[in-house]
Amino acid sequence: MRTTTARAYPNIALVKYWGKADEELILPAAGSLSLTLDHFETTTTVVPAPEAATDVLELDGSLADPGQTNRISVFLDHVRELAGREDRVLVRSRNSVPTGAGLASSASGFAALATAAAAAFDLDLDARELSRLARRGSGSACRSIAAGMAVWHAGDDESSFAESVDAPDMRMIIVTVNRARKAVSSREAMRLTAETSPFYSGWVSSTEDYLEQMVAACSAEDFTRIGEITESHALRMHGLIQSTVPPIRFLNPTSHAIFDAVAEAREHGIKAYSTADAGPNVAVIVRPSDAEALAERLSGFGDVRVVGPGPGAHLLTAADEVPPAAGTSAGEGSHA
Amino acid sequence: MRTTTARAYPNIALVKYWGKADEELILPAAGSLSLTLDHFETTTTVVPAPEAATDVLELDGSLADPGQTNRISVFLDHVRELAGREDRVLVRSRNSVPTGAGLASSASGFAALATAAAAAFDLDLDARELSRLARRGSGSACRSIAAGMAVWHAGDDESSFAESVDAPDMRMIIVTVNRARKAVSSREAMRLTAETSPFYSGWVSSTEDYLEQMVAACSAEDFTRIGEITESHALRMHGLIQSTVPPIRFLNPTSHAIFDAVAEAREHGIKAYSTADAGPNVAVIVRPSDAEALAERLSGFGDVRVVGPGPGAHLLTAADEVPPAAGTSAGEGSHA
Numbered sequence: 001m002r003t004t005t006a007r008a009y010p011n012i013a014l015v016k017y018w019g020k021a022d023e024e025l026i027l028p029a030a031g032s033l034s035l036t037l038d039h040f041e042t043t044t045t046v047v048p049a050p051e052a053a054t055d056v057l058e059l060d061g062s063l064a065d066p067g068q069t070n071r072i073s074v075f076l077d078h079v080r081e082l083a084g085r086e087d088r089v090l091v092r093s094r095n096s097v098p099t100g101a102g103l104a105s106s107a108s109g110f111a112a113l114a115t116a117a118a119a120a121f122d123l124d125l126d127a128r129e130l131s132r133l134a135r136r137g138s139g140s141a142c143r144s145i146a147a148g149m150a151v152w153h154a155g156d157d158e159s160s161f162a163e164s165v166d167a168p169d170m171r172m173i174i175v176t177v178n179r180a181r182k183a184v185s186s187r188e189a190m191r192l193t194a195e196t197s198p199f200y201s202g203w204v205s206s207t208e209d210y211l212e213q214m215v216a217a218c219s220a221e222d223f224t225r226i227g228e229i230t231e232s233h234a235l236r237m238h239g240l241i242q243s244t245v246p247p248i249r250f251l252n253p254t255s256h257a258i259f260d261a262v263a264e265a266r267e268h269g270i271k272a273y274s275t276a277d278a279g280p281n282v283a284v285i286v287r288p289s290d291a292e293a294l295a296e297r298l299s300g301f302g303d304v305r306v307v308g309p310g311p312g313a314h315l316l317t318a319a320d321e322v323p324p325a326a327g328t329s330a331g332e333g334s335h336a
Numbered sequence: 337m338r339t340t341t342a343r344a345y346p347n348i349a350l351v352k353y354w355g356k357a358d359e360e361l362i363l364p365a366a367g368s369l370s371l372t373l374d375h376f377e378t379t380t381t382v383v384p385a386p387e388a389a390t391d392v393l394e395l396d397g398s399l400a401d402p403g404q405t406n407r408i409s410v411f412l413d414h415v416r417e418l419a420g421r422e423d424r425v426l427v428r429s430r431n432s433v434p435t436g437a438g439l440a441s442s443a444s445g446f447a448a449l450a451t452a453a454a455a456a457f458d459l460d461l462d463a464r465e466l467s468r469l470a471r472r473g474s475g476s477a478c479r480s481i482a483a484g485m486a487v488w489h490a491g492d493d494e495s496s497f498a499e500s501v502d503a504p505d506m507r508m509i510i511v512t513v514n515r516a517r518k519a520v521s522s523r524e525a526m527r528l529t530a531e532t533s534p535f536y537s538g539w540v541s542s543t544e545d546y547l548e549q550m551v552a553a554c555s556a557e558d559f560t561r562i563g564e565i566t567e568s569h570a571l572r573m574h575g576l577i578q579s580t581v582p583p584i585r586f587l588n589p590t591s592h593a594i595f596d597a598v599a600e601a602r603e604h605g606i607k608a609y610s611t612a613d614a615g616p617n618v619a620v621i622v623r624p625s626d627a628e629a630l631a632e633r634l635s636g637f638g639d640v641r642v643v644g645p646g647p648g649a650h651l652l653t654a655a656d657e658v659p660p661a662a663g664t665s666a667g668e669g670s671h672a
Contacts, residue, residue: 197538198535198538198539198541198542198572199534199535199538199539199572199575199576199579200538201538202533202534202535202536202537202538203534203535205534206534228582231583232581232582232583235578235579235583235585236534236535236578236579236583238575238578239535239574239575239576239577239578239579240535240575240579241575242571242572242574242575242578243535243571243572243575243576245568246564246568247567247568247571247572249571249592249595251592252592252596253589253590253592253593253596254589256585256587256588256589256592257589259585260588260589
């Protein structure tokens, strides 16, 4: 075993993942497609701690709470099983976006952890196996293993992984309208949807249709069609979520105003299309040449960042190690 | 035959009507329930015009356009068929809300026309038959025949009518946020939903469940449950409509802000629940004692009116006749 560091980036789905076919294996009810970004990365160092009784997680310079630590420990059990080892580890992770702000850090987090932990345990996994492993931590993490546009095949445990597909170059404008922690977690909302929404079965079957159309549009470099599917599928997901009992609304009035502003920009010749995950932030895809002008136009709605397609999860050198949290000594996780 | 005048009021559905089982007979895919209001009435006078070659419609003091005239003429054919007569008529109608502003005038319009025309043609129809007749003009018009809370049974041509049900007293706060004519008509949006939404079959089957629960809640005078179903079903309908291809969003950012403000009022102990039809206006049901305070609270969002349960469609005396449009002579419909 060795100390390793890996980096991964969040992804924003253009064909959404919402609903599991298997909670334990984290198999999705339908396939999805997303853009891995070049901003908001998570960097994670895994330090072998063979003497420790439990895994320890330091998150953004502080010891994590027991719930978070338990979640990564359960994930690390999969890695230990693959490696045939029992060793505990110290995980030091640093996010460049606020946790829970709507830009999920769980995807970049588990993609980076899977990549670092697999190397720390000397596992020789290819990209597909790494994607399957990351999936066990958080479904959408399997997509952050792959660079740029990535399709996640639904499948079974063996065949449920993500891989990059060809797509036209594009930019994404992330409009952060609210950094408050959301009231309902994605995980809980997803469960509630499957249990209470009369729209759920229609959602699942139609998502597979959309995914097929989307992969074809990506391959044909048809940006307009990619955009239409993106916006339509996002509104459909929020319509679905709004149909739960009790209803959940993740979009707020500002989110809707951004969707309106983007639709208006289209009327002025800027091809741009909106999407939103389980929170009020809006992500807008646009051709590279239109990105700055549209970002300026949307800057009144919140904090605006223009991002592009980013790399898949990858290992870094020792120079990039996440430093120990203040007040802890590496490998022990003792704290004040 | 004789000249007759009738009045009817709009209704706002608490269990929504969205989707037809039969376009020709206007049979709904599922039952619905609404509150007939005591404001925003339509008053309609029907004048026999046995010498005229076509029906003539004067709407709010002007000759109507050919599309509107044709729609009432097709409806009047049903009345003529019931009466076994061929006579054309002059219809003079006056609305107290702007046409197409989201508070549908088609329900009050066809309820008033059905009531006036049936009397003009000396038909002896009971409330149930009148409701069935009004339905042929516009589905939701069958509910405006009935006073207060009314359930519209889905059924077949014979059994598809609305009738009043017992319910606790309540007020409705209508917040008019936008008087602009909407881009997509209800009729067109409803058709598009049935044709393109993967959620449609789930919507239809779950609406019948909700209607059953709603009628029970009305009978039990359980205002909280009535409110929960109302808001949940409204959000579900807009979620459904948002899932069409292309997506349709009737609610605007202000509509969503009103839903939020009403949810916040609930946290402060005011039991109130939002709904919205195929437009951005929001209607909020509330107990009578809370109505004025909540209306004050919502007055920043648009024009606010507190209304209550209103009467069913009814005949008026000759004193209430709608006067002829300026520049026309009754019975001829000539115009400058």
